[in-house]
Amino acid sequence: MKFILFALKNLLRNKIRTLLTVLSIAVSVTVLFSLLSFTKGYEKGMTSELGKMGYQIMIVPRGCPYEAASLALSGGKIPNYFDYSVLEEVKKIPEVEIAAPFFMSAIIRPDEDRTDIYFGMDENMFQMKKYWNIKGSYFKDENSLIMGGDAAYIEQTDEPGQKFYVREKDREFVVTGILERTGTKDDGFFFIPLKAAQEMFGQKDRVTGIAIRVKDPTLIPTVVEQLEKLPDSQVITMSQLMGTMMNLVAQAKTLILSIIIIAIIISALGALNTVLMSVFERTKEIGVMRAMGAGREHVFQLVWVETLVMALISGILGIGIALIGMGLVEKIIKKLLPLAPQGSVVSFDPNTLLICLGFVILVGLVAGIYPAYRASKLKPIEAIRTE
């Protein structure tokens, strides 16, 4: 304890220099902690969101499969369609539990700063969305509409029975149900009967995708094999989609991590320089200590503890800043990332905290070795003579 207090006193001798060093390490720790928290949070959010989809396989029209799949997940105008008859082929596969066709399209109004996403579906999709809590009821007729939780909030629609009008298509609907918030993209959609969607967008008997739930998840490869034989369509499994997204995140993570490591090395060199300077300034003092009976190991320990204390303070400060700024980081990421899950994308994890603290302590220990060694090697008489 005495060593720590002594080390603290020494560090406070040149406050500005210490503060700048602490800040430089703290900033690196902040970025490291935020990055690790984001990766954890993103994976958690994505797993939860894909789990909530209620299906394991999706068939989309030929084209870029991931573009279509990401549009189906995040909402948007899918430009390709396939014939409704594909559904009959899918239903013939014995391992398929539910096959739900859907039609998704969007109406963009730039002069009103909004994009309305319409999701046409039938009762099969409801079977998959068992977790949905609807205030009101399922579609009653072709003019029924179910509003996602956020859409209903924006439209100030709090009770079923209220009217809804699509000006561009001159189509009137009656809200039969309001979806309780799910924490997924569903919250922003307008759900309408499949036939109504096909008619409204002039694509009779065509769909933009089919969502498939398999009776037993171990049968997914067998089903995929059979689905791949279908014409003009491409098969995507949710695990493939998850893998692709996580790969994209991993690539970005590697790049950012490399930059952080360089920043940490620079900070560690800064810490080494700070302590080394402090050792040079105290050469005489160290000489007196040695002359009064302090051993080399005492001097080594003292200087090493100084670096360690500095690193530890930086680590705590860096993590503190990251925790305070977590909300902000989350908002920025969600703005920048096109396919961020609806829930939290930055997750606090005690393990991440321990990893960051451990890492910064390690940096402190390594950076402190050389100055501590130099200090312990000083000869008392020569050190006292130093001007």
Next chain:
Amino acid sequence: MKRFLKSKKIILILTVVLAIYFPLSTFAAVCVFRFPDRDVYKLYPKATNYKSVIKKVEKETKEKCEAFLGKPLDSDETELTFYEIYKGKELIGMIHPHAERGEYGTIEVVWAFTLDGKIIDFTIQRDREKKGKELNGPDFRKQFGGKDLNSPFVLENTKEINTKLLKPVQEADKGSSAIAYGAKKTLTFYKYLFQEVK
């Protein structure tokens, strides 16, 4: 000197904390003014600048507004953004964007009014009404010009339009009433958040 240094440290810490929290608070602010650079100059052709003012609706103000309107405020009406409109350095008027449910969905209206609380004009920035064009047309809009809280253009304790004072757009009674009630609400907010505070 020590005290001065201490207070400097406190200011430094506060600055850092504020710098971290300031972007969060602006993110959180309720702002439905979607095209300020277009609509400010449309409603105030002589305007040269504008400044946003965020007002918190405290409990007492909320009660006053609700008593005046005879209706409860919406649950999200806890923080409101007004825009002060300037011509050079002179404050020439106010703008407040306000949303009410019409017949088919939300109607977002941007209200322009004088410093003494008289409506100048409005523009609809978002709506789903069948008669949206007419509701945003000059015939309906000009009826609001010069009206203030003393003009009973909304029937007392209702959201209904007073047809003796304002002629609703044909086949759009609900939409017309929603806009009129929005005007009354906007002027009520202005009264209790600006005029009566002075």
